[in-house]
Amino acid sequence: xxxxxxxxxxxxxxxxxxxxxxxxxxxxxxxxxxxxxxxxxxxxxxxxxxxxxxxxxxxxxxxxxxxxxxxxxxxxxxxxxxxxxxxxxxxxxxxxxxxxxxxxxxxxxxxxxxxxxxxxxxxxxxxxxxxxxxxxxxxxxxxxxxxxxxxxxxxxxxxxxxxxxxxxxxxxxxxxxxxxxxxxxxxxxxxxxxxxxxxxxxxxxxxxxxxxxxxxxxxxxxxxxxxxxxxxxxxxxxxxxxxxxxxxxxxxxxxxxxxxxxxxxxxxxxxxxxxxxxxxxxxxxxxxxxxxxxxxxxxxxxxxxxxxxxxxxxxxxxxxxxxxxxxxxxxxxxxxxxxxxxxxxxxxxxxxxxxxxxxxxxxxxxxxxxxxxxxxxxxxxxxxxxxxxxxxxxxxxxxxxxxxxxxxxxxxxxxxxxxxxxxxxxxxxxxxxxxxxxxxxxxxxxxxxxxxxxxxxxxxxxxxxxxxxxxxxxxxxxxxxxxxxxxxxxxxxxxxxxxxxxxxxxxxxxxxxxxxxxxxxxxxxxxxxxxxxxxxxxxxxxxxxxxxxxxxxxxxxxxxxxxxxxxxxxxxxxxxxxxxxxxxxxxxxxxxxxxxxxxxxxxxxxxxxxxxxxxxxxxxxxxxxxxxxxxxxxxxxxxxxxxxxxxxxxxxxxxxxxxxxxxxxxxxxxxxxxxxxxxxxxxxxxxxxxxxxxxxxxxxxxxxxxxxxxxxxxxxxxxxxxxxxxxxxxxxxxxxxxxxxxxxxxxxxxxx
Numbered sequence: 001x002x003x004x005x006x007x008x009x010x011x012x013x014x015x016x017x018x019x020x021x022x023x024x025x026x027x028x029x030x031x032x033x034x035x036x037x038x039x040x041x042x043x044x045x046x047x048x049x050x051x052x053x054x055x056x057x058x059x060x061x062x063x064x065x066x067x068x069x070x071x072x073x074x075x076x077x078x079x080x081x082x083x084x085x086x087x088x089x090x091x092x093x094x095x096x097x098x099x100x101x102x103x104x105x106x107x108x109x110x111x112x113x114x115x116x117x118x119x120x121x122x123x124x125x126x127x128x129x130x131x132x133x134x135x136x137x138x139x140x141x142x143x144x145x146x147x148x149x150x151x152x153x154x155x156x157x158x159x160x161x162x163x164x165x166x167x168x169x170x171x172x173x174x175x176x177x178x179x180x181x182x183x184x185x186x187x188x189x190x191x192x193x194x195x196x197x198x199x200x201x202x203x204x205x206x207x208x209x210x211x212x213x214x215x216x217x218x219x220x221x222x223x224x225x226x227x228x229x230x231x232x233x234x235x236x237x238x239x240x241x242x243x244x245x246x247x248x249x250x251x252x253x254x255x256x257x258x259x260x261x262x263x264x265x266x267x268x269x270x271x272x273x274x275x276x277x278x279x280x281x282x283x284x285x286x287x288x289x290x291x292x293x294x295x296x297x298x299x300x301x302x303x304x305x306x307x308x309x310x311x312x313x314x315x316x317x318x319x320x321x322x323x324x325x326x327x328x329x330x331x332x333x334x335x336x337x338x339x340x341x342x343x344x345x346x347x348x349x350x351x352x353x354x355x356x357x358x359x360x361x362x363x364x365x366x367x368x369x370x371x372x373x374x375x376x377x378x379x380x381x382x383x384x385x386x387x388x389x390x391x392x393x394x395x396x397x398x399x400x401x402x403x404x405x406x407x408x409x410x411x412x413x414x415x416x417x418x419x420x421x422x423x424x425x426x427x428x429x430x431x432x433x434x435x436x437x438x439x440x441x442x443x444x445x446x447x448x449x450x451x452x453x454x455x456x457x458x459x460x461x462x463x464x465x466x467x468x469x470x471x472x473x474x475x476x477x478x479x480x481x482x483x484x485x486x487x488x489x490x491x492x493x494x495x496x497x498x499x500x501x502x503x504x505x506x507x508x509x510x511x512x513x514x515x516x517x518x519x520x521x522x523x524x525x526x527x528x529x530x531x532x533x534x535x536x537x538x539x540x541x542x543x544x545x546x547x548x549x550x551x552x553x554x555x556x557x558x559x560x561x562x563x564x565x566x567x568x569x570x571x572x573x574x575x576x577x578x579x580x581x582x583x584x585x586x587x588x589x590x591x592x593x594x595x596x597x598x599x600x601x602x603x604x605x606x607x608x609x610x611x612x613x614x615x616x617x618x619x620x621x622x623x624x625x626x627x628x629x630x631x632x633x634x635x636x637x638x639x640x641x642x643x644x645x646x647x648x649x650x651x652x653x654x655x656x657x658x659x660x661x662x663x664x665x666x667x668x669x670x671x672x673x674x675x676x677x678x679x680x681x682x683x684x685x686x687x688x689x690x691x692x693x694x695x696x697x698x699x700x701x702x703x704x705x706x707x708x709x710x711x712x713x714x715x716x717x718x719x720x721x722x723x724x725x726x727x728x729x730x731x732x733x734x735x736x737x738x739x740x741x742x743x744x745x746x747x748x749x750x751x752x
Contacts, residue, residue: 008064008085009127010135012100018067025069035062037081038125047121056081068141072526074473075111075143079120083130086141089150094175094183097138103218104185105137105211108154108169110145111473112339112391114398115193116168122196123207129196132208136215144169145388145477146524146531149584153236153591157187160235166192170207172214174222174229182590186229187236189214233592240593245578246638249631252659255652258284258645259291259300267331271307276331280316280324280344281602283307284649285351289358290656290691304355305364311348312367315438318402319425320460322374324348325392334440335433338392338399338470343603345375346483353491358689363444365495372491375484376503381474384506385514385525386481391471401470403436404460412463417456424449476525478511478534482541483603489548493686501552508545512561520568520585536583536597536606539569543613547620547694554675554697556706559620563709566617569610570629579632580607598640600650607637608650612657619662619694622712622732630658660692663748666727667697670719675699677724684741690748 040060062081069080109116144151173185194207292301314333325336352368410418427437492501521534546562572585597605618626
């Protein structure tokens with residue numbers, strides 16, 4: 001095999017070993033390979049207009065190939081043919097920076113990030129800027145979804161510098177002179193997207209000028225840069241590491257405070273928080289629904305129902321294919337940023353299911369089915385688990401895959417149906433978005449309109465499938481899978497759709513089979529290659545999914561798996577001194593700080609999920625050790641919760657469960673009877689919005705090792721008079737056993 005020379009402008013030679021590895025990787029790409037670059041065939045091909053997705057023709061030979069071709073991450077491989085000689089994050093890059101006495105330019109993003117693509121197109125594909133980076137820096141790329149710990153550290157640096165966060169994240173580092181080994185980098189300047197030239201996009205200083213000035217500053221004022229970096233690193237460490245734990249338990253009034261704060265910023269017309277952009281995750285659906293359940297506050301549930309209705313009618317909702325985009329760029333949920341993230345499907349899916357459980361809204365029930373059908377159809381790996389995301393762009397244009405002209409609607413559907421869909425879904429001849437149309441609804445459709453349009457939308461989906469699709473990020477993340485698996489499991493019960501439980505079980509079987517190794521989870525999986533060790537959210541979300549599948553399937557193997565993963569979480573992530581959990585394992589890389597997550601953002605943080613998991617395990621097993629760990633976690637995050645309740649809405653959701661407390665619901669059928677005899681009782685449990693509960697359905701006398709953790713809960717519970725019997729208990733104290741579904745409903749809803 002001939003070694004691949006390093007011909008990147010201004011770069012250092014590769015070692016013989018690296019050169020051969022790159023050449024071998026390049027030789028293994030399939031004939032259908034389409035390099036992501038405009039540098040191919042020995043020439044540079046000028047960009048065409050606003051083209052932000054620089055793909056060469058199929059079979060083209062790229063001019064440049066760097067070390068990222070050796071990585072599994074789709075995001076890193078996107079940049080494998082830039083003229084920038086990128087390195088992956090790791091000790092080798094830091095060692096090189098020390099040897100060359102150069103700063104590191106760290107670029108953090110993810111595969112479906114639109115503005116990451118823009119910066120790649122404008123700057124990382126530019127030969128002059130590539131020469132600057134290669135000759136004056138050690139350029140390093142990080143996939144934030146694979147290394148959220150690195151992302152969190154340097155996002156804290158962006159915030160410490162008083163800048164707004166986002167991606168792509170651009171950070172300038174020097175290796176810590178006090179740490180001659182490892183990957184401790186001192187940030188001295190940071191931001192997000194930068195245009196290439198001064199004055200572009202209204203910014204005074206472009207990326208090229210910034211690179212030159214910062215390289216000069218490091219060369220001429222190294223001591224001052226180091227001092228500034230150490231100061232900034234200390235601020236990052238303080239930001240990441242939580243304050244001392246509270247002595248007292250968090251008061252439930254913090255949940256009320258968060259609800260009141262959300263209500264003050266609520267948009268009564270369009271739902272969600274006032275202003276733009278609008279993110280689905282900025283509405284704390286679970287907190288609001290549980291507040292309504294606890295207090296009877298109708299406003300809290302009304303805000304949830306109205307927000308979800310406006311979302312599923314808006315352009316952020318994919319009316320043709322199902323599912324929801326990451327956010328709306330306006331205040332009306334109309335014009336989305338078109339990328340679709342797996343975690344949004346899981347979180348919005350769960351919000352829809354819980355709301356349907358509360359109010360039975362048929363519009364939201366249909367939306368939940370459409371979302372789950374989309375996720376199972378489009379996101380699923382053939383063996384069951386779910387991919388991570390779909391890009392916003394296709395053929396160099398954001399949203400192109402999802403847009404329709406009136407002429408296209410009529411061509412596919414015929415004149416009459418095309419005109420009807422255009423009328424109902426707000427499409428005009430002039431277009432409502434960049435000359436084309438985002439389909440959206442101004443109101444709920446009538447049953448007649450639904451019957452007319454559902455077949456038409458299916459036809460549109462079949463035609464749309466023939467378009468050039470957006471890039472799909474094929475990596476599998478346990479954390480994100482856990483969120484969708486939980487929603488599918490709960491949705492199967494509320495919607496009466498066993499197929500969703502089957503899809504959830506297949507996905508979770510995959511996670512346990514492929515990503516559980518050596519007593520812990522891995523962070524990612526792609527094409528048979530597990531990634532680095534998993535983080536807290538991987539373990540916490542999988543425990544949650546295990547518990548949800550256990551309650552939906554009544555198969556105790558899932559409880560055993562939940563206990564197994566929880567044990568690994570306690571071993572590798574627990575703060576045994578102060579309570580709660582760190583984001584990274586105890587044997588993980590040493591960075592500027594070891595974060596203890598205490599912010600519920602686009603996804604619930606691992607500690608918030610863990611708090612509710614611990615409470616559920618306590619209710620199932622009767623072991624107060626789990627409840628004590630949960631209380632310790634609440635106190636550990638007390639400072640953040642008291643300072644900013646809206647920052648920890650998922651933690652406060654768990655706090656409401658702690659104060660309910662959780663009900664233990666046991667349904668017992670006669671030994672040897674068909675499990676179907678429990679259906680009337682299960683129907684009541686599944687159709688009643690009572691999130692503060694655990695559910696166990698068993699045959700009388702059911703035993704074996706798998707059921708040992710439930711021995712205390714099941715003790716003394718029998719099928720009275722040979723009939724299916726329900727027991728509703730709290731902290732082991734049970735109400736009168738009942739065989740009457742209506743009595744069971746009242747017992748579930750009773751607050752005493």
